[in-house]
Amino acid sequence: MFKTIYSPFIVKQLRFSSKKHSGSSGKWLSRHVNDEFTQKSLKENYLSRAAYKLLEINEKYNLFTKKNSQKILDLGMAPGAWSQVARKHTHPNSIILGVDLLDIDPVDGVDFYQGNILFKSTLNVIRKHFDLEKESSDEKVGVVDVVMSDMYGFIQTNEQYDKDRFYSNIGTNKSINRLQNISGITFKDHMGSVDLCDATLVVCLNLLKPGGTMVCKILRGEEEDLLKERCGKLFENVYTLKPAASRNESKEYYLICKGRVKTPITVQQLFSSNKQ
Numbered sequence: 001m002f003k004t005i006y007s008p009f010i011v012k013q014l015r016f017s018s019k020k021h022s023g024s025s026g027k028w029l030s031r032h033v034n035d036e037f038t039q040k041s042l043k044e045n046y047l048s049r050a051a052y053k054l055l056e057i058n059e060k061y062n063l064f065t066k067k068n069s070q071k072i073l074d075l076g077m078a079p080g081a082w083s084q085v086a087r088k089h090t091h092p093n094s095i096i097l098g099v100d101l102l103d104i105d106p107v108d109g110v111d112f113y114q115g116n117i118l119f120k121s122t123l124n125v126i127r128k129h130f131d132l133e134k135e136s137s138d139e140k141v142g143v144v145d146v147v148m149s150d151m152y153g154f155i156q157t158n159e160q161y162d163k164d165r166f167y168s169n170i171g172t173n174k175s176i177n178r179l180q181n182i183s184g185i186t187f188k189d190h191m192g193s194v195d196l197c198d199a200t201l202v203v204c205l206n207l208l209k210p211g212g213t214m215v216c217k218i219l220r221g222e223e224e225d226l227l228k229e230r231c232g233k234l235f236e237n238v239y240t241l242k243p244a245a246s247r248n249e250s251k252e253y254y255l256i257c258k259g260r261v262k263t264p265i266t267v268q269q270l271f272s273s274n275k276q
């Protein structure tokens with residue numbers, strides 16, 4: 001089930017040539033290949049330019065330490081640049097687990113589980129990996145130091161989008177059709193992003209230790225303040241950052257939530273509209 005990875009990673013050459021593509025995909029590839037952070041990631045052996053977003057976040061908010069071992073969870077790991085950054089900036093005994101819907105090539109010193117974070121079974125596998133008991137309980141606090149999510153895209157279901165139904169379905173294997181990339185429909189993409197952030201918050205509720213940190217990608221939109229309010233229930237401090245490596249035209253930015261509170265909080269309290 002898990003892949004414990006020992007072999008050194010090999011940075012692949014970009015497989016595409018922008019010359020082979022025309023129109024907007026050609027322009028996108030050409031811009032991507034010539035992009036300063038893409039070039040840098042190739043030189044510095046990072047699996048993607050996303051590494052520079054986390055490097056900047058770490059520099060500003062001190063997520064990682066080499067002084068003692070940490071437990072780190074990387075949600076939406078593929079292809080693995082964030083996990084590489086975590087590996088590089090933490091104590092050698094740190095445990096890093098990545099989770100993604102997609103399979104990945106091995107990343108040195110990082111464990112990987114292929115699964116959907118919206119499934120309760122995935123949460124139970126993660127708890128087991130970090131030596132927490134199998135059954136999740138809202139009342140128990142966790143052991144993980146940092147939960148980071150760069151998850152992107154969203155799950156398309158058969159049924160019409162309905163927030164309550166979706167939340168009540170967290171942890172079931174129901175109605176999942178396929179993963180969509182960003183659709184270009186601003187509201188839809190924003191709501192998909194908020195769902196993934198909420199799923200990350202539920203993971204933090206279950207796994208993060210008091211004082212722990214969450215980093216989470218969000219696409220800007222009208223529900224962002226409500227999401228920040230939910231984060232404020234679980235964390236002492238909520239910061240936001242748009243790293244230099246995040247493209248100006250992208251609506252993405254990052255929530256950095258520090259100091260998971262000691263007080264036990266239930267999922268119901270987290271998602272209720274009145275601040276506790």
Ligand SMILES: C[S@@+](CC[C@H](N)C(=O)[O-])C[C@H]1O[C@@H](n2cnc3c(N)ncnc32)[C@H](O)[C@@H]1O
Nearest residue numbers: 050076078079080081082100101117150151152
């Ligand atoms: C932008 S990529 C992450 C890049 C990564 N941080 C890196 O540094 O290489 C976003 C990832 O989120 C994953 N993802 C989206 N929804 C997910 C879900 N429900 N469960 C697990 N992974 C998910 C996607 O499969 C995709 O690989």
